[in-house]
Amino acid sequence: MGRALLILALLLAACRGGEAPSGGQDGAPGTADIQLAAKVGDGHRGMACGACHAGASADSGRASVPRETCTAAGCHEDGGPEQVTTGTISFAHRGHGQTGDVAASCAGCHDHHSAEQALHVEVGACALCHVAAVSGEQSSDCKLCHERPDHTAVTSQSLPIPHGSLPWVETGCVRCHYDVAEPLVRVSLQKCAACHADLAAVTAAGIGADLHPNHAGLGCLSCHQEGAHRVQAMSSAVNLVCADCHTVAHGLDLASQFRDSGTCSACHRTVHQAQQRMLLGVIDERSAATPSNKFMAGITCRSCHVRTPGTQTSLDPVRGQAEACAGCHRNEYRRVLDWWVRGTNARVASLLAYTGRAAVELASAPDTARQLTSSARQMVQVVDDAGGQHNLELADRIFRDATQRIMDAYRLAGRTAPPPPDLGTAAHEGLCTYCHYAPGDVWNYRRMPADFHEQVLGLRPQQ
Numbered sequence: 001m002g003r004a005l006l007i008l009a010l011l012l013a014a015c016r017g018g019e020a021p022s023g024g025q026d027g028a029p030g031t032a033d034i035q036l037a038a039k040v041g042d043g044h045r046g047m048a049c050g051a052c053h054a055g056a057s058a059d060s061g062r063a064s065v066p067r068e069t070c071t072a073a074g075c076h077e078d079g080g081p082e083q084v085t086t087g088t089i090s091f092a093h094r095g096h097g098q099t100g101d102v103a104a105s106c107a108g109c110h111d112h113h114s115a116e117q118a119l120h121v122e123v124g125a126c127a128l129c130h131v132a133a134v135s136g137e138q139s140s141d142c143k144l145c146h147e148r149p150d151h152t153a154v155t156s157q158s159l160p161i162p163h164g165s166l167p168w169v170e171t172g173c174v175r176c177h178y179d180v181a182e183p184l185v186r187v188s189l190q191k192c193a194a195c196h197a198d199l200a201a202v203t204a205a206g207i208g209a210d211l212h213p214n215h216a217g218l219g220c221l222s223c224h225q226e227g228a229h230r231v232q233a234m235s236s237a238v239n240l241v242c243a244d245c246h247t248v249a250h251g252l253d254l255a256s257q258f259r260d261s262g263t264c265s266a267c268h269r270t271v272h273q274a275q276q277r278m279l280l281g282v283i284d285e286r287s288a289a290t291p292s293n294k295f296m297a298g299i300t301c302r303s304c305h306v307r308t309p310g311t312q313t314s315l316d317p318v319r320g321q322a323e324a325c326a327g328c329h330r331n332e333y334r335r336v337l338d339w340w341v342r343g344t345n346a347r348v349a350s351l352l353a354y355t356g357r358a359a360v361e362l363a364s365a366p367d368t369a370r371q372l373t374s375s376a377r378q379m380v381q382v383v384d385d386a387g388g389q390h391n392l393e394l395a396d397r398i399f400r401d402a403t404q405r406i407m408d409a410y411r412l413a414g415r416t417a418p419p420p421p422d423l424g425t426a427a428h429e430g431l432c433t434y435c436h437y438a439p440g441d442v443w444n445y446r447r448m449p450a451d452f453h454e455q456v457l458g459l460r461p462q463q
Contacts, residue, residue: 044119054217064217065107076106089144100129102212104220111219125220127183127229134183134229142173156239156265157273159282162289175296179233187211187223236301237279240272244302245318274385281394283382292391293429303328320389336435337389343424343437344388347399350421351380357418358406365413372409376402392437396427 044052052070053063070076084093097104109125112118127134133141154160174180189199196202215223236244242264243254252258277283281290304325305318325333355377362369379402388395403420410417425433 064215065105066217067105067107069217070106080106097129102129104129105217107217108220111221125224125226128185128220128224131182131185134180138174142177146173155273155276155280157271157276158269159273159276159280161238161280161282175298176235176238177231178235179231181230181232183229184225188225191223191225235295237276237295240276240301242268245305247318248315274382275387275390277382278386278388278390278394281391283379283394283398290391290394290397292394295391339436339438339441340389340392341387343439344383344392344395346439347421347423348380348384348388351399351402352377352384354418354421355380355402355406358409361415362409362413365409365415369409369412372405372412376405376409379405392427392434393429396423399423400426 052065054066054069071079079094082092082094084091097108109121110119111125112120133144189203192202192206193199211223242249243258247253247255249264254264258264279292279295281292302318304320306321306324306327307316307318308321308323320337322334322337325337355373358373359370359377362373379398383395383398400423403423407417407420422439424437424439425431427434427437
């Protein structure tokens, strides 16, 4: 049946006209019953229950609808449309579901909860067969139905997430939405009770048995539960849980009383939004997102923000610690976090001074020049608020872009720009300056441990 989750919006086509009524056997509708009902209204509206539903309980709407009823002469004798396209999905409709482990009838997908409701298709009915496609195992499956997933527009800290333009959404859906609930294929006894009065007899006869043959023609959701497909857990970079870092606040134990961060967000809505911006690489809506390679590798906030024994009490928030680096890497990495922080802070300070001088000297310059100056300062401020260590390569790129904007602003004003700050060599993974980012850091090549650097650069396998 394929792995695509089929979210169908198709209603059965209207039946064609016919002759006078004549009843079928055992309460099943005769051909003329169907033909007469088809004349009553548009499509299936106004049709008597018995026109489709068979059996003694036909009028209740719970009885089965045999496939033969739908494909009877004068109705959908050709099996319905050969090909159907709904949303972003195209599939072979005629005979759909007939070759799977459980043969789906027309009524299996096309259903209504009561006689008053129009015939429709529920998402949950599709998901019962296409379990793998809705489990979140592959992002390509998510994209089949969520081509433009704009229904969740912001993170927990109100940071806009432009899903449609994220360059990594094609392969990275499960990076954020890492736990997606699978459809529940088990049937609750409460569902059985809607039709069966003796639940003990149902339990005795049904446990371990395939009940589909005895329920042919029923809608899948007549028995199975719907609405189970949902995101159960999100990456902490997208959905911050305050109690993970702030165990006690306002005299309250957040870990046991307020695990739901929605309570905190009512007042602290944008706290740590800058950190989310840097980690996810979403600086503004005009620029393509460039998430941190640490984030893409699966590192969470709690991977780096840990509590060092003996240095903090339960009242202190969990903070980024150099010891966390050594938890995944060699001990030499303990020094890297300090280099990142000092290097970022030094560049931020020099660029804020540079942009501040430009703002004063270009105060009477044309609007385009002043706008460039303002945007440059705002970009540097994001790094200052967030900490460049959350996405070092993006921070370095922002520094260089901001510098270029200031120089362009002076050019537009017809003036010569003052010498820009020395930003050093760009920070890219694999380059020396990716770790040695602190200004003035002296490298003694003769004393460097060769085996360590060969491992870092991938020249020697890890032991």
